[in-house]
Amino acid sequence: MIIKDCKMPLKIGMLESLVRRLPPGHVRHPSINEDIKKIQAGYRGEYRVFHLLKALPEKDYLLFHDLRLSGSPFPFQMDILILTPFFLLIVEVKNMAGEILFDNTFNQLIRTNPDGKTEAFDDPISQVSRQRIHLLEWLKTKKINNLPVETLVVSANSSTIIRAANKELKGKVIRKDRILLQIAELKNKYTEESLSKRAIKRLSNVLLDGHTTFIPKPLETYGIPSSALQTGVFCQKCHTFTMERHRKWICHTCLDTSHDAHISALIDYVYLVKPSITNSEFRNFLQIKSPSSAKKLLTSLNLKHSGHTKGRVYLLDSLIEG
DNA sequence: GTCGCCTTCATCCCGCTCCT
DNA sequence: AGGAGCGGGATGAAGGCGAC
Numbered sequence: 001m002i003i004k005d006c007k008m009p010l011k012i013g014m015l016e017s018l019v020r021r022l023p024p025g026h027v028r029h030p031s032i033n034e035d036i037k038k039i040q041a042g043y044r045g046e047y048r049v050f051h052l053l054k055a056l057p058e059k060d061y062l063l064f065h066d067l068r069l070s071g072s073p074f075p076f077q078m079d080i081l082i083l084t085p086f087f088l089l090i091v092e093v094k095n096m097a098g099e100i101l102f103d104n105t106f107n108q109l110i111r112t113n114p115d116g117k118t119e120a121f122d123d124p125i126s127q128v129s130r131q132r133i134h135l136l137e138w139l140k141t142k143k144i145n146n147l148p149v150e151t152l153v154v155s156a157n158s159s160t161i162i163r164a165a166n167k168e169l170k171g172k173v174i175r176k177d178r179i180l181l182q183i184a185e186l187k188n189k190y191t192e193e194s195l196s197k198r199a200i201k202r203l204s205n206v207l208l209d210g211h212t213t214f215i216p217k218p219l220e221t222y223g224i225p226s227s228a229l230q231t232g233v234f235c236q237k238c239h240t241f242t243m244e245r246h247r248k249w250i251c252h253t254c255l256d257t258s259h260d261a262h263i264s265a266l267i268d269y270v271y272l273v274k275p276s277i278t279n280s281e282f283r284n285f286l287q288i289k290s291p292s293s294a295k296k297l298l299t300s301l302n303l304k305h306s307g308h309t310k311g312r313v314y315l316l317d318s319l320i321e322g
Numbered sequence: 323g324t325c326g327c328c329t330t331c332a333t334c335c336c337g338c339t340c341c342t
Numbered sequence: 343a344g345g346a347g348c349g350g351g352a353t354g355a356a357g358g359c360g361a362c
Binding site for chain 1: 331332333334
Binding site: 278279280294295299 | 346347348349
């Protein structure tokens with residue numbers, strides 16, 4: 001049963017907004033585009049693996065994607081967590097092309113691209129072991145003890161060549177197509193139920209309650225001041241910020257029209273600036289001259305708001321939820 | 323096709339309230 | 343006190359639709 005479904009990471013939308021809002025030729029463009037590709041690849045891998053897990057019997061396997069629990073001293077995040085009456089399984093998904101080498105001596109993963117370029121990463125086996133320790137500690141704080149927690153690193157890319165420098169990988173690292181078999185083997189290992197149906201339901205709720213969404217701050221991450229962002233309403237057709245409001249949005253450049261182009265501008269604002277906006281901030285960011293037109297647009301969105309008259313603040317969270 | 327009528331909706335304007 | 347923003351009414355442009 002899917003308890004926390006596989007969803008596109010918030011960060012992808014944020015970085016796409018950032019790329020769109022940065023002036024053309026901005027020095028940060030290449031690195032942000034590179035990061036978007038990496039996160040997208042990671043997500044694609046997690047999606048593929050999660051999709052395979054949907055074949056598990058619903059009543060005995062509870063699936064959580066991207067669960068982030070508040071550990072000490074930092075929160076810890078798991079790509080996929082599987083909760084069964086017999087054991088818990090943390091799955092770390094890697095979606096790397098080319099050849100990957102697990103190096104136990106320096107606890108690193110070395111990836112060789114198809115073009116011969118090598119890159120080093122944190123060893124995912126150690127990474128997922130740390131997650132296991134964090135999870136056990138976290139469970140202890142919830143007065144849940146003695147649960148068997150297993151870990152697994154899954155390579156989601158079928159063309160990846162996996163090698164081990166000096167470490168036995170069997171049962172620790174697998175290709176995605178083996179995951180159901182691997183889980184079946186674990187089930188054979190744990191013959192006794194550690195959790196009753198009731199306890200499973202309780203633990204599932206505790207885990208879900210413990211989840212905290214990480215809200216990235218892309219401007220801080222890349223050291224970009226908000227003043228560097230282009231203001232105005234974006235034209236989806238010609239990719240300029242030359243849309244103007246005349247009963248509807250009309251692009252100066254290509255004459256394309258839209259009725260709701262202000263919504264994506266507001267989403268950019270939530271992703272990059274802050275989750276609330278005043279009438280004046282709205283006008284500045286979207287380059288709207290008329291305060292009353294701005295008000296009509298804001299009220300038409302039925303946003304939650306606080307304050308009166310001059311103190312009116314519109315809350316934009318609903319634009320990015322769901 | 324176009325003319326006229328009606329409806330809808332964006333924008334403007336004004337008076338009021340509230341915050342700084 | 344002045345500026346900013348709200349609500350609500352007035353206005354006018356745009357669009358739909360039927361009659362010709």
